[in-house]
Amino acid sequence: DTGVSQDPRHKITKRGQNVTFRCDPISEHNRLYWYRQTLGQGPEFLTYFQNEAQLEKSRLLSDRFSAERPKGSFSTLEIQRTEQGDSAMYLCASSTDTALSYNEQFFGPGTRLTVL
């Protein structure tokens, strides 16, 4: 399967614990995005990487959240001191970076986080 992959697919944790999610984009996609989706809502943008550089962060990304893409390939999203409000589906997407006005973003299957 050459699509976007995410690991783990499901994570249950207790409030106050730290969690880390991984995203492997489509090979050679240099743009990588993280979104969060809560029940009954559409995905909301969290952050964006162009290669290894994190170029934009949403105000939704509090200081408990950190994302990295150290070698411009896979990315990790860490949430420290989780809260029940962090329960959501965390989606990763990747795209190429061409001269086209829009490069389609391909989404991974998501990591579903439940904070007890």
Place this chain on the structure above:
Amino acid sequence: RKEVEQDPGPFNVPEGATVAFNCTYSNSASQSFFWYRQDCRKEPKLLMSVYSSGNEDGRFTAQLNRASQYISLLIRDSKLSDSATYLCVVRYGGATNKLIFGTGTLLAVQP
């Protein structure tokens, strides 16, 4: 006010029906427009882009009215397999290319 607004539904329609979804967006600087489909507990997938001239892909027709900041999706001859959530999406442009999603409209096609 949400940046992209949609009627959340659900829309319950019989097989073969025609159903229309509407969406409005608030940022007049929006540059690109899309409909995504999301099956239950799955990731969103691009259904079609929406162009000012309107565009059609088989049973699906999308329309854009920039003056009214309004986007629509028409599905003709609904199939059971069309049951899903349909997300209206805009892109503002600039370097990020980030997508702004509506809440989605749930469609349930009944046999």
